[in-house]
Amino acid sequence: MLTVRVNNTDYQADVTPDTPLLWVLRDVLGLTGTKFGCGIAECGACTVHLDGKAVRACSLPVGLLNGRPVTTIEGIGNDPLAQAVQKAWMDIDVVQCGYCQPGQIMSAIALLRDNPHPTDTDIDAAMSGNICRCGTYLRIRQAIHNAAGLSA
């Protein structure tokens, strides 16, 4: 049994330590908002926060968590910055199929936490690890700018 702290709750998971956090979240804890896209940290669909930083859950063995707290898309609802980001996403209807968007949003929140007023270049550097197959990048960039304004 491994203990994982997710969204301020401790969970026991009966998995081997090499199991990526992604599958503990999705298949053991039922937190399916974090998505599986590639399994090799190339697409960012599985982005969650570890100690507040954006990480790829598909490439993070739970055995290496060492008690550090994890936050998923399901756990951000009360955070004002997260609310600003989600509102910005809805205001300009960023989503299309929406599958990558929890990961995009988790990356965006982590960016804005470190850099409340990012330039286009900052946004591109922080967000280009997140693939969107529907091609919503232009709106994601705009929504991040808008969220920076909303949360200012």
Added chain:
Amino acid sequence: MIVLPLAKRLITTAITGLAVTCLTLAACQPATAASPDHPDPATIARGQYLARLADCEACHTAPGGMPFAGGRPFEIPGMGTLYASNITPDPASGIGAWSDDEFVRAVRAGISPGWKHLYPAMPYQDYARMTPDEIRAIRAYLTTIKPVARKPPANAIRFPFSIRAIMIGWNLFNGPSSSYPDDPSHTPQWNRGRTLVEGPGHCAECHSPRNLTMGTSHSHAYAGAITAGWTAYNLSSDLKSGLGSWSDEALNAYLTTGHANGHGTAAGPMAEVISYSLRFMTQSDRAAMITYLRSLAPQPSAESQDHSAGPTQAALARGASLFAGACSGCHLTTGAGRQIDFATISGASTLKDPDGHNLIQVILEGSQLTTDQGQISMPRFGAGYSDGDLSDIAAYTLLTLGKTRPAFDTNAVSTIKNSK
């Protein structure tokens, strides 16, 4: 990890080898028939430990295949393709029909049943430092492996290298001695370390440059060398490029996990060595290995040949952009591991080499490291990314994250691919 030197050795020794073959063959006698007994668990455990020290599984397992069933291809430029043999206990496809003595002779002398001379891709010249008793323990362990009734593909080796007996000639220059006595002027720990490094560990096969007969150089031992396209770094005590700058703690961490903070993560062939071999070493063996490595005389590495004007500003900008897309998922844009320390590349020897040798290699081939926390992988990058794209990524990585001026330009990857 053991491919290129073999080819070079064979080329230089083919002729002499042929001459000696006939004489030696005449003196040979067939071995006695096999009768495997039932070894005790302690012997099996000892054999497993020794098999791991000797890294048998890495070479004798095909990618995605059954352990020890062989079939892993080793492509040797100018010579052909060797396939690792099946060493599971299957009598027909593996080594189940071998006697213990036959096994010992194969591992220590490079001669398998029927007087078939092994190519020194199998490092018997190093394994000879293990005692016959130790080799029998390895045999005992291998009898417990699941038998796999599948023959590896036949070697596709060109004449004259296809004549195995030419190895006899090579053995005269580079082959094993009959015994390896301890050096009484050193501590038992040092002697144990030497045995591990020179024997089952066969470190010199990759980390030492080659001498004129393409055996491993003794005068420049462990000064580093290029093997199968990868640079095996300088293991001597040289402060600049050797292990002189490593703390014992860092070395210990690296040999245990494949990663040491500030020194990066083992990749390519070294990642295999960690995965299948070194991480299983006992603490005392690891300490012995470090003691011995520490005693190696400093040897300067060969200096980089600064052969290009280096990347343009535009190439570096493209590299930065590509890195943010393809690489930042693991390495952030700073070279720090995003989710795991294994992905921290800052400080790695790979990012201090102006030729970007292993950097380009790991981008093209990827890497797999097995740790106690599971498989740590880097994917290879190819289709969809042009050679220029990959060169630009490497140049950006080296300059920005490694603070090392790249001695290559946008054509680096094409050049490497064309040389293969």
Added chain:
Amino acid sequence: MNTPATPSRRHFLAGATGLIVAGLLPKRRAFSRPSEFYQGPLVENTDPAFTPNAYIRIAPSTIPGDSGITLILPNVEMGQGIYTGAVTLIAEELNVDPDQVALEAAPPDDAYVAADMGTQATGGSTSTIFEWTTLRQAGAAARLLLTQAAASRWNCPISDCTTRQGRVLHTPSGDSFAYAELATDAATLPVPKTIPLKPAKDWTLIGRSRHRVDSRAKVEGRPLFGIDIRVPDMKHATVAACPVMGGTPGDMDRDAALRTPGVHAVLTIKNAVCVVADHYWAAKKGLEALAITWNEGPNASIDTHRIYSELHAALAEPKPIIAKSKGDAAAAMTRAASRYEATYQQPLLAHAPMEPINCTIHIRPDSADVWVGTQVPMWARDSVADIADLPKDKVRLHCQYIGGGFGRRLEYEYVTQAAQFAKQVPYPLKIVWSREEDLTLDRFRPAYVDRLRAGLNTQGRIESMEFRVVGPAVVARWEPAGLSPNGFDEDLAAAISITPYTFPASRLDYVRREAPGVVTAWWRGVGGTRGLFVVESFIDELALRAGADPVAYRRELIRDQPRARTVLDLAAEKSGWTTPLPKGHGRGVAVQFLFGSYLGTIIEVDMTEPKEVRITRVTVAVDCGQPVNPDQIRAQIEGGMIFGLGTTLFNEITLSKGRVQENNFNLWRIMRMNEAPPIEIHIVQSTEEPGGIGETGTAAAAPALANAIAAASGHRLRTLPLLPALKGA
């Protein structure tokens, strides 16, 4: 966490207590079921009160904020915004607040089969075209019946009643009923035959940008997709099919797989194996432990080079299918002052939607349930019925939101495969493919070779055009009845016969060559994407050869097509087409009529760095008829363009020894944010019938980009993808 009682008439799929797997540690869920109406997650009907047609259910609801109105959406949502469009069309006529209706995906049913699709299918940018009249009529019919029901309650003439915001109002008294309150009465009334629709001037929803109905649920990460489904006693599984088509599993180490912690079973079918476990990772480790040796079969020698060689060889075929003919193209060609020809090559393409292929399925002795994202729900259901040997009505297929389709889910072989595995076990099985499986076992957009030939007059103007298309006929496998009697796949005429251009004489020949070693399938933009690249590249070559401006040259060819001229001129104007560019920069143009919509596209590139192309600007003018939701039209063109540009630059599926080589995003490169160009979109106001939009931008990308590269560098690239050709140029 307690939840309010589930209302009887609705079953909130994503949040219903009964569907959450027992045994969570601790027993908590991602979301509590909303205590108020929450739009987005799909509901399933259990107790309709008023069902005037296949698209609307109305019944009283106890959920605060819930109008009690459920709309059944005939086409599946995979990002293209069709749920929002469908809700808009029904709500416009029904007079309800679009934010207050619950969403239900149409189950497999003949009622949802669009006449020209042959089955219930979402694809080919046909949804809005199909829904435009059907759904407005559905809304209008329901509103009429509800109004009649209210009038009879008030015992007043219908003319005293109006409808607004989901209520019928009695104008004289100001009394009103919510629709849900009238549902039972309305259900007794006969459905009218002819239904008057609102005139355009009365529209309050159509033609205005509206927020998507699924935005909130998607940004909150609600469980919406097939891959998110969790049902009681479900086990997780992953599969490996033989990577060489036609091969079968050989030796494998079952013991090693079963020893893997968490693994329950190893299942096999003819060409694939499946490892069942407590979670995906355990299944994946089990699959690795199997260390399967494949019996690769006869396709183990196929490589991409052979596929291309066969296509090129067929250019010389003496007896092609004459697919389309106008005038005497051959005679006009002979008479022409000069002739020009060019050959183009396009690669096999994977779909690679972000949501990997998955299917959750429970087969019992007497019935089955399937939870899956599919563009062809009836075929998927029928396939399960067939495998499970059950009557079709005993198989319930629950359509889910799709995390990207692009044509991949017009195939249902993954549902068939899932059924073959699931019938071997008593519990529900959730099968998720790895990305590697998703890419290498994809069904690919075919590779094509096209040869175009023009007969020209002394001014370089076209007298005759001959098109020769060589490649597979996807329709022959997908729906054999769709193949023309002469053996032509009509999809291949897109952008060739279906074109804004008028040629004095033309002929389209087709040589069918099925690719060995792969299954070929539809892909975003279908025939339009492949056809537009060759036609618009060729027209550009002819323009440059004639020394003409590429926009002006095209304008002559579309002189009798005012809608095409408008989008071409608008795109040219907005892009500053006539403004000179610095050396090394260039603009490329494409004009198209595909899926009932007109697009003019201008792409601007910077090629000042040798062998590098940077896309600096994209300008699109579109006339897709009456816009339903202008913002979603923009979104589809933006996204479709980026999808097309990335593919045009980077993507090609290659085979070596029968195996697909590009198996994850390290080798199948996707355009990323820092590569995406700015895209501006100008929508032409139009009252024509709506056209499709979801695939138009993708089709425009390749030709406009290749033309821009030619303009900037002088290099005409006739082979896709462009990156290898560019770097070698």
